[in-house]
Amino acid sequence: MNLTLFVGIDVSKSSNHVYAMNLNRDKLLSTNIPNTQDGATIIESKLCDLLMKHRLSKIIVVLESTGVYSAHLATYLSNSKYLSIYDSRVFIINPKISKNYRRSFSDMDKTDPKDAFVLADIARVGRTDGLTPFKGAQRLALERLTRHRLHIAELLSTEKTYALNNVFLKFSEFESLFTDNFGKTAVELLLEYHTTDDIIRSSLEDLTAFIIKSSKNRFSDSEAVATKIKAAARASYRLDKTAYDPINLSLASSINVISCYEAEIREIDKAIIRQVAGFNQIHYDVLISIPGIGKVFAAGILAEIADINQFESDDALAKYAGITWRKTQSGKFEAEDTQMTKTGNKYLRYFIIQAANMARQFIPEYRDYYQKKFDEVTTHQHKRALALTARKLIRLIYGLLSTNRLYQ
Incomplete structure (x- = not known):
């Protein structure tokens, strides 16, 4: 019998909707609590009560990455001395994971309780397996x-x-x-x-x-x-x-x-x-092994990716960073200029583009690729070539991080 409490928390600026279930998908809790320090203490207390009442020995909490709004609660719960007794694990996941999983509930309305349910069910079906638990204050x-x-x-x-x-x-x-x-x-x-x-x-x-x-x-x-x-x-x-x-x-x-x-x-x-020391050291070593990616850019990429296992492919990572393009085509005409989507994580996009600009100066393959893309058009040459080089770098980053291999 699985003795795990699965918890999903849908976070907003003013409140958190908490949904808890067991392995059988029985609803054990569904409530809305203010997104404040006192609210976090109430959530902690309610979860401890559930663990004791149902004689459970483990708890998995899942939140979406919602910028600063989820940071305080995730840090508080991951550092809770009361929850730690029960082998607690807190995960902040890429919103694309929950969006894709929600599609399996085609008739479900999009409301806060349902969103929290989806997050809890992600934990229940094992979608957090292989992900790195939130490291609280250090990552923040x-x-x-x-x-x-x-x-x-x-x-x-x-x-x-x-x-x-x-x-x-x-x-x-x-x-x-x-x-x-x-x-x-x-x-x-x-x-x-x-x-x-x-x-x-x-x-x-x-x-x-x-x-x-x-x-x-x-x-x-x-x-x-x-x-x-x-x-x-x-x-x-x-x-x-x-x-x-x-x-x-x-x-x-x-x-x-x-x-x-x-x-x-x-x-x-x-x-x-100083801060990055000891934070996912293996992936940090992988990133700085790529010529041109120094310690600061590696730290910036690592802080935003957090866990490469959240992404099923380099395409997913590129979409998360917003380094993708929409085609502009009509009949046989195809525009020379296509706009980058820029709908993803602007911080990750910045550090990857900066890293690509350095990598092209140190890696002949990337230098030649940049020059080839530069010569293909007559407008916005540098921006276009650098963005495409960044997309190429994403494939390398994903490949190395997902296999824990150093650049050779």
Whole structure:
């Protein structure tokens, strides 16, 4: 006789619907409880009462991944000292699992009690076998860090775009000079010279000395760089003198903000590397074995995937990340541009695309694939090629993680 209590919890911002059953699918509990700390304590108490009343020795709790709304309850139940007596396991599953399983109940209405029933039944039929139980605070902490990194990275990108608008007004040919528009030498050039006329009036010797000092003599030919800068200054538009002061002030402010964001990202990266230690170490080692995928991107991918066994194929993983495309076709016409769906997990999508951008620089097969896709179209070449390379990388990630193999 199976002595397991199967529990499904449908989570929303304000409340949690809890449904509990035994192996025979007998309803033991169906109730709605506030999604609060006190509510979590009530759920814990009710589940303990059921375990004692029906003399059960094991409990499996299943919740859907619903962002921050399921995090507190899953953490609380997975760390419960009272439930741990009963061999408790808490699983947060991909919503696609429950959506697909629900199709077997074709005549069922979509209501909170029914959703909770479906989750409980997923546990009852063994769909959680092979999945990794929720690791509570450690995964939540890692996820918060990696998602915050994306938040700061987006702010940094926005600020750089905004700053470049002011850069163009001040020095319209500036972006042709440096590979990194916000590198040390580029930034010091923007701050040191008030106008492009100041650069033109500066002697070649003085400008060369400035380049040597600001770059710490890292250019192979600093005089050639200085000559190029003077030529760009001559080719640039001029503004009325009254416009330069506010533009320079805005630029200085943006550069300070950019510097702050970059410093924050460095600190967050250190925290991510500390936090990921020991969290699913096998899969972490698999990810960092792929050339170009560093520790931070590996941690970001791991925090979002959580358990590769949730996904039945690399297609399922790609859909979860939103790295799929809708065809645009009419008769014999097929559009060159097709929009990425972007309906999945934006955090996973970000880390996989960033990882793909690095992988193409280290793995010849991915470099050649990227270039092939780049050359196939005339618009949005980089974005398209990188997205397709990311889809190719997903096949590799899924294959390695699902078999626990290192990249070779």
